[in-house]
Amino acid sequence: MANMNNLTTLIKRLEAATSRLEDMVPTITDQSASTNGVASLPESGLTAPRADVRDGPTSSQTQLAMAPLPPAIDDFDALINGDVKTFVNMSEEIGGLVAEQSAAVLRAFAAERKFLIVTTKAKKPDIQSPVYMEVLKDLQSTMGVVNDIREANRASPLFGHLTTVSEGINVLTWVAIEAKPVDTITETLSSAQFWGNRVIKEYKEKDQTHVQWVQTFYRIFTSLAGYVKQHYPSGLTWNPDGIDPLQATEEVNNSSQSSARSPPPQSSAGGPPPPPPLPNFNNTPAPPPMPPNGVSTSRSPADMGAVFDEISRGEAVTSKLRKVDPSHQTHKNPSLRAGSAVPAGPVRSDSSSSRGKSPIPGTKPKPESMRTKKPPKKELEGNKWLIENYDSNPSSGMLEIRAEIQHSILISRCTKTTIRVIGKANAISLDNCTAVSLIIDSLVSAVDVIKSPKFEMQVLGTLPTIMLDQVDGAAVYLSRDSLGTEVFTSKCTGVNVNLPPLEEEEGDYEERALPEQMKHVVRDGVVISEIVEHAG
Numbered sequence: 001m002a003n004m005n006n007l008t009t010l011i012k013r014l015e016a017a018t019s020r021l022e023d024m025v026p027t028i029t030d031q032s033a034s035t036n037g038v039a040s041l042p043e044s045g046l047t048a049p050r051a052d053v054r055d056g057p058t059s060s061q062t063q064l065a066m067a068p069l070p071p072a073i074d075d076f077d078a079l080i081n082g083d084v085k086t087f088v089n090m091s092e093e094i095g096g097l098v099a100e101q102s103a104a105v106l107r108a109f110a111a112e113r114k115f116l117i118v119t120t121k122a123k124k125p126d127i128q129s130p131v132y133m134e135v136l137k138d139l140q141s142t143m144g145v146v147n148d149i150r151e152a153n154r155a156s157p158l159f160g161h162l163t164t165v166s167e168g169i170n171v172l173t174w175v176a177i178e179a180k181p182v183d184t185i186t187e188t189l190s191s192a193q194f195w196g197n198r199v200i201k202e203y204k205e206k207d208q209t210h211v212q213w214v215q216t217f218y219r220i221f222t223s224l225a226g227y228v229k230q231h232y233p234s235g236l237t238w239n240p241d242g243i244d245p246l247q248a249t250e251e252v253n254n255s256s257q258s259s260a261r262s263p264p265p266q267s268s269a270g271g272p273p274p275p276p277p278l279p280n281f282n283n284t285p286a287p288p289p290m291p292p293n294g295v296s297t298s299r300s301p302a303d304m305g306a307v308f309d310e311i312s313r314g315e316a317v318t319s320k321l322r323k324v325d326p327s328h329q330t331h332k333n334p335s336l337r338a339g340s341a342v343p344a345g346p347v348r349s350d351s352s353s354s355r356g357k358s359p360i361p362g363t364k365p366k367p368e369s370m371r372t373k374k375p376p377k378k379e380l381e382g383n384k385w386l387i388e389n390y391d392s393n394p395s396s397g398m399l400e401i402r403a404e405i406q407h408s409i410l411i412s413r414c415t416k417t418t419i420r421v422i423g424k425a426n427a428i429s430l431d432n433c434t435a436v437s438l439i440i441d442s443l444v445s446a447v448d449v450i451k452s453p454k455f456e457m458q459v460l461g462t463l464p465t466i467m468l469d470q471v472d473g474a475a476v477y478l479s480r481d482s483l484g485t486e487v488f489t490s491k492c493t494g495v496n497v498n499l500p501p502l503e504e505e506e507g508d509y510e511e512r513a514l515p516e517q518m519k520h521v522v523r524d525g526v527v528i529s530e531i532v533e534h535a536g
Helices: 002-023 059-066 071-094 096-121 130-135 137-151 159-176 181-203 208-231 245-261 301-311 314-318 334-338
Strands: 377-381 384-388 399-402 408-412 418-425 427-431 437-443 446-450 455-459 465-469 472-477 486-490 493-499 510-513 518-523 526-531
Touching (some): 071 208, 096 137, 130 137, 130 245, 137 159, 159 208, 181 208, 384 399, 418 427, 427 437, 437 446
Parallel strands (some): 384 408, 399 418, 408 427, 418 437, 427 446, 446 465, 455 472
Antiparallel strands (some): 377 384, 493 510, 518 526
């Protein structure tokens, strides 16, 4: 009798363990509503929701969804459902990172579609305002994802594919170009072709799928250029009688979300509903409900036995692992520790690999209208004044800084601003500014100006040194006390020094241009540099 009790207890424990294992099996969810995380766009415009859908969008959202779209949006939908979808399908045939990046490209085109709808409903905001940047935020973020995939997988054998798309996604910035946006599309295509043609050259003898993939990507540029020529030949147009851009953006986002939440209509050709459960006359427990899609999550005893058999195989589990070659083991080759990746294999010495490679074109900077505008900043941190992001003078006039002898002043990314430094400071540095005027009393050290065109400065007291680097156009006004100032220039053009009258109290400044042309001669083995003087 005791043995029977022990056997019953053991059976109950086994049943409990089996039940826990069955609960650990994940339920397969339905993912047929989206592809690569991107909801499919309608074939033409926005589809009107069904009137009999319960818990659907509100009446205002329904009217917005049912409103007919302009022809420009319909044609953009045709471009997405045509060439862009074809490119995505070709990318899925290659798979891996290429398919993942193509899904990000599809999301970027969907974000630009929303932006185009906003332009048909809203007034044009100031391109330098935070409102404009807020409307462009989704487009910028989705374009950034495409580039991030390339940057995170530089060691991938498909890096050429990823770079082709990363260079080409900048074509979507045509919406920020106010005149001739087609030129931007042509220039971006040239950047993408640098890498795309290399992919064609590498795979034309090995796999035609990759060649067709590149050509499919090129067709997007051709179709987009034709679309822009037809609808926006002189730049993007807005609705002069429209609503606020942020309000239009919110309406478009709400319309998209409500359309995504609406269930698809049931087909009239579908089968009848499932029959009700059969009546239970013998009080036996009802069977458990079926999970979604009719996929059962329970495992048969044979399946669970196979799981335990796999676990109990011991060393046979690792029998199929590849053995690492000693030449690729870092603990045996200290030279490999200095690099970030193990070499893929021996380098071929054929003629194609020994030829010099063409230089990689630099990444084009974003247009000024798509750069995030930061707020102005004027702060004293320790002994450093930080002056940043001023665009034009403040309402009070010029920007004044009361400095002391231990203070250094750093001025960066300012435009059309007049800065007055009151008192004797230590040093001033000006970097990446445009049309900035600087008025100073005296300095202990020097003024250092870097990459700041149209620069002007007036010295009221003393100044030991002025250093100009890559400055295009500068005017320096010295006082009688600062005539001993040393001026150093490098890669500068159009630099003029204005000298005060020596005798008269009231008189005109005398302008002296600093030389730009130099002559270099080798004499007795020594290079001698002389200023080029123009007579007459």
